[in-house]
Amino acid sequence: xxxxxxxxxxxxxxxxxxxxxxxxxxxxxxxxxxxxxxxxxxxxxxxxxxxxxxxxxxxxxxxxxxxxxxxxxxxxxxxxxxxxxxxxxxxxxxxxxxxxxxxxxxxxxxxxxxxxxxxxxxxxxxxxxxxxxxxxxxxxxxxxxxxxxxxxxxxxxxxxxxxxxxxxxxxxxxxxxxxxxxxxxxxxxxxxxxxxxxxxxxxxxxxxxxxxxxxxxxxxxxxxxxxxxxxxxxxxxxxxxxxxxxxxxxxxxxxxxxxxxxxxxxxxxxxxxxxxxxxxxxxxx
Amino acid sequence: xxxxxxxxxxxxxxxxxxxxxxxxxxxxxxxxxxxxxxxxxxxxxxxxxxxxxxxxxxxxxxxxxxxxxxxxxxxxxxxxxxxxxxxxxxxxxxxxxxxxxxxxxxxxxxxxxxxxxxxxxxxxxxxxxxxxxxxxxxxxxxxxxxxxxxxxxxxxxxxxxxxxxxxxxxxxxxxxxxxxxxxxxxxxxxxxxxxxxxxxxxxxxxxxxxxxxxxxxxxxxxxxxxxxxxxxxxxxxxxxxxxxxxxxxxxxxxxxxxxxxxxxxxxxxxxxxxxxxxxxxxxxxxxxxxxxxxxxxxxxxxxxxxxxx
Numbered sequence: 331x332x333x334x335x336x337x338x339x340x341x342x343x344x345x346x347x348x349x350x351x352x353x354x355x356x357x358x359x360x361x362x363x364x365x366x367x368x369x370x371x372x373x374x375x376x377x378x379x380x381x382x383x384x385x386x387x388x389x390x391x392x393x394x395x396x397x398x399x400x401x402x403x404x405x406x407x408x409x410x411x412x413x414x415x416x417x418x419x420x421x422x423x424x425x426x427x428x429x430x431x432x433x434x435x436x437x438x439x440x441x442x443x444x445x446x447x448x449x450x451x452x453x454x455x456x457x458x459x460x461x462x463x464x465x466x467x468x469x470x471x472x473x474x475x476x477x478x479x480x481x482x483x484x485x486x487x488x489x490x491x492x493x494x495x496x497x498x499x500x501x502x503x504x505x506x507x508x509x510x511x512x513x514x515x516x517x518x519x520x521x522x523x524x525x526x527x528x529x530x531x532x533x534x535x536x537x538x539x540x541x542x543x544x545x546x547x548x549x550x551x552x553x554x555x556x557x558x559x560x561x562x563x564x565x566x567x568x569x570x571x572x573x574x575x576x577x578x579x580x581x582x583x584x585x586x587x588x589x590x591x592x593x594x595x596x597x598x599x600x601x602x603x604x605x606x607x608x609x610x611x612x613x614x615x
Numbered sequence: 616x617x618x619x620x621x622x623x624x625x626x627x628x629x630x631x632x633x634x635x636x637x638x639x640x641x642x643x644x645x646x647x648x649x650x651x652x653x654x655x656x657x658x659x660x661x662x663x664x665x666x667x668x669x670x671x672x673x674x675x676x677x678x679x680x681x682x683x684x685x686x687x688x689x690x691x692x693x694x695x696x697x698x699x700x701x702x703x704x705x706x707x708x709x710x711x712x713x714x715x716x717x718x719x720x721x722x723x724x725x726x727x728x729x730x731x732x733x734x735x736x737x738x739x740x741x742x743x744x745x746x747x748x749x750x751x752x753x754x755x756x757x758x759x760x761x762x763x764x765x766x767x768x769x770x771x772x773x774x775x776x777x778x779x780x781x782x783x784x785x786x787x788x789x790x791x792x793x794x795x796x797x798x799x800x801x802x803x804x805x806x807x808x809x810x811x812x813x814x815x816x817x818x819x820x821x822x823x824x825x826x827x828x829x830x831x832x833x834x835x836x837x838x839x840x841x842x843x844x845x846x847x848x849x850x851x852x853x854x855x856x857x858x859x860x861x862x863x864x865x866x867x868x869x870x871x872x873x874x875x876x877x878x879x880x881x882x883x884x885x886x887x888x889x890x891x892x893x894x895x896x897x898x899x900x901x902x903x904x905x906x907x908x909x910x911x912x913x914x915x916x917x918x919x920x921x922x923x924x
Binding site: 366369370373376377378379383384387388390391394415418419421422423425426429465466467469470473474475477478479482483484486487553554556557560561564567570571574575577586589590593 | 657658660661662664665666667669685686689690692693696697729732735736739771772775776777779780783784785787788789790792793794797863866867870871874880884896900903904
């Protein structure tokens with residue numbers, strides 16, 4: 331038994347809504363698409379995007395991309411050690427920034443957790459202040475710290491540390507809230523004080539989660555650490571923006587590939603550490 | 616009774632257990648020691664690289680110079696700087712003070728609109744690119760291994776290089792202005808969204824696809840009628856989330872000349888218009904909060920609709 335076109339037409343006549351949206355939904359969809367396209371077209375007009383501009387831009391982009399091959403290789407150790415130092419600085423910025431942020435955020439996170447801080451007005455106030463800290467862009471923070479500490483990697487460390495305080499305090503306090511009450515009851519039943527409840531019941535269950543958050547944010551900070559140098563806060567970003575503004579594209583591309591390689595290695599290493607330290611304890615959440 | 620007698624005569628395997636326990640204990644202690652040593656080495660190496668414990672000369676209040684650790688030495692300067700950015704607002708002359716604080720509001724509003732539009736356009740480009748590439752980049756939908764490998768590497772390249780670096784490159788190619796910012800953020804968003812979308816694609820139910828294949832559908836038919844209806848709610852939710860991120864990104868991308876409010880940060884810094892910095896921060900903060908709130912509401916509605924249907 332096969333269905334002919336007649337049958338389909340008959341079915342469409344009988345139950346039109348099975349084949350098509352009701353008119354109200356249909357019109358709403360059309361209007362949304364029209365608004366979207368209108369806004370997009372207006373953007374193109376407002377940003378003065380002409381085919382000519384795109385064409386010349388693509389031509390230049392092609393020239394820039396052509397510097398990728400053959401890849402630039404640093405001849406002398408003096409040149410290459412500068413690049414290595416930049417990569418090391420980026421990693422050091424990410425490492426110290428993450429560490430410092432975590433050390434400051436850890437005690438603060440207890441204030442934001444529902445099962446530890448029972449004063450709801452204080453808890454909400456603390457949580458809003460985490461949100462406020464997170465609203466600062468790392469790059470803007472770096473600009474501010476450069477004013478106080480001078481150019482170099484130190485402002486980068488502090489910028490990452492401050493923006494991570496907000497993130498970590500939020501994530502840690504959520505991790506604390508996700509722990510089970512049962513171990514706490516156990517410690518309390520055997521006469522443990524509030525501090526002992528936190529130390530022996532909550533802390534063992536949240537430690538793996540905190541470690542996993544730390545590793546994950548370290549990875550993301552390695553990525554954001556690469557751009558801090560563009561405003562002068564040290565690391566590989568400084569060398570990269572320097573090469574780009576000098577139009578040494580072949581060197582710039584090699585630096586970009588080194589950054590990508592570094593990010594890969596860090597992701598892989600932190601995956602290994604995570605699997606080794608936390609792998610089996612993931613169920614502890 | 617029997618339990619007591621059991622304890623009274625210790626079984627043979629207790630000494631064995633004791634040795635095993637001691638071995639495990641010393642092993643974990645050794646791991647702990649090695650881990651801590653490694654951590655300390657890493658810590659001091661990175662403090663050395665980043666000048667964290669640098670001792671620097673500072674001026675004391677009485678005019679003399681002293682050697683101090685850089686961090687406590689810099690904090691007063693930081694405080695001074697932040698104090699300078701805070702505007703003078705008096706209750707009696709609030710209107711005039713506010714007008715002075717936001718004295719460039721006409722330019723700023725125009726640039727704010729530009730910032731949001733850059734984010735909008737970049738998100739649209741990122742969605743189109745990420746959506747198209749997410750199908751060849753999903754392990755269960757890809758037509759063949761070569762296409763899969765190429766799209767995956769392309770997406771990784773696009774998202775590993777930060778927006779700001781793409782912006783530096785595009786500012787050179789497409790000249791200063793919002794076009795460079797749109798392309799830079801759009802390219803980064805393509806990489807990030809392509810990865811998220813392809814992960815969504817990998818978690819779908821494959822049975823509808825088999826049905827379409829059995830009815831004679833091509834690869835495109837299978838994607839259009841088998842995959843898209845399943846992933847659409849997730850895609851819309853990720854897209855709105857990306858829009859929030861892109862608004863933040865486009866607010867700083869102007870720092871390298873790629874359009875939006877970021878260029879005002881640079882101007883205010885170099886002209887030492889300190890109160891402008893706080894005004895700009897307030898503008899961006901309020902915008903980001905409004906957009907986050909609106910998109911959260913929309914997202915919840917979309918997810919709710921997705922669950923219902």
